[in-house]
Amino acid sequence: MSDAVKIGNVEVGEFPFLLAPMEDVSDPPFRALCKQHGADVMYTEFISSEGLIRDAAKSVQKLDIFEYERPIGIQIFGYDIDNMREAASIAAEANPDILDINYGCPVKKVSCKGAGAGILRDIPKMVSMTAEIVKAVDKPVTVKTRLGWDENTKYIVDVAERLQDVGIKAISIHGRTRKQMYKGEADWSLIADVKNNPRMNIPVFGNGDIDTPEKAVEYRNRYGVDGIMIGRASIGYPWVFNEMKHYMKTGEHLPKPTIAERVAVARKHFEMSLDWKGERLAINETRRHYTSYFKGLPNFKEYRTRLVTEDDAENVFAILREIEEGYVGEPVI
Structure with missing residues (x-):
């Protein structure tokens, strides 16, 4: 090059x-x-x-x-x-x-x-x-x-x-x-x-x-x-x-990531954080990303509150699954 x-x-x-x-x-x-x-x-x-x-x-x-x-x-x-x-x-x-x-x-x-x-x-x-x-x-x-x-x-x-x-x-x-x-x-x-x-x-x-x-x-x-x-x-x-x-x-825009893609990347991010830094730090330090991963989703406040207050890794994965299932059919944001 x-x-x-x-x-x-x-x-x-x-x-x-x-x-x-x-x-x-x-x-x-x-x-x-x-x-x-x-x-x-x-x-x-x-x-x-x-x-x-x-x-x-x-x-x-x-x-x-x-x-x-x-x-x-x-x-x-x-x-x-x-x-x-x-x-x-x-x-x-x-x-x-x-x-x-x-x-x-x-x-x-x-x-x-x-x-x-x-x-x-x-x-x-x-x-x-x-x-x-x-x-x-x-x-x-x-x-x-x-x-x-x-x-x-x-x-x-x-x-x-x-x-x-x-x-x-x-x-x-x-x-x-x-x-x-x-x-x-x-x-x-x-x-x-x-x-x-x-x-x-x-x-x-x-x-x-x-x-x-x-x-x-x-x-x-x-x-x-x-x-x-x-x-x-x-x-x-x-x-x-x-x-x-x-x-x-x-000069053209790429399509925005779908809800499923956003959840998949948020999940991958959390999984890798767990592997690299352990549960407590992974939970605390991944929280700042969730608002942006799901920015623009309607009626997201309750999910966001749960994601940034949850202290158990399995429950974080469960909430991410709920988000994916709850927004099926929503337009890409």
Whole structure:
């Protein structure tokens, strides 16, 4: 594929769609479904550098990656340069295709310690940390970040160039500042400025607010990015990747998944979660997907309430069967 986008030496498709790293969402069960439904590149949930160094069970488990997921990136976060360098080496031993650094997480407990988007208040440290990680591993290193800390510090054009100069092989940019969190509209104009900077020669991926095939095409054409990273629009709806890719190629919409298909994917997701993380975590962490799996179904409130409060796995399967039987003949939503 001559026009394939490359992250270092890793080919990722002509216009790749990437699954964003999301805490308690982009775990192996969900990634498997996204891969099956068209995601080109995926990242693990973000992994604490301190957790990896201490060999904390939850952090180490997040290093689980599988051959069918490739190309896949492991994402790490932290505020201490030495710890991040060591964590990068540990993550590289799990043999991902890509190693990603989280400089974008806006959550207070992460960013207020100077990790995630918190490092946007100290650009020289961000550049130094990145340089050390690039030197520490023999994998392509990528960065996920935001426009800046707040409205007055949107230095992303300069920051991206400096990160490229120390060796990153791609950058994904969320079109908001840390202060915005997920509020307001994502501003892609600065993402386009990064892409159009004549000094930039690495792929630039845009992220933020892409939730329809039409918007994916519009933003690709308007802002000229090399690919799109999808986050919230994929939760409980892994079909989003193929729907966007199909529309981009043909200008036509794929048929929406039927009730039976939605139930089958929700069931598969839950089964894989049970296998990977055990009953209690599987039940708790799959709950956030159900609203989206069955979005638009009439009179669904009672089922939803039961799904998000049920604590027994067998009963969750029983409710999913009830949903499938109860909506036979309903139009596709």
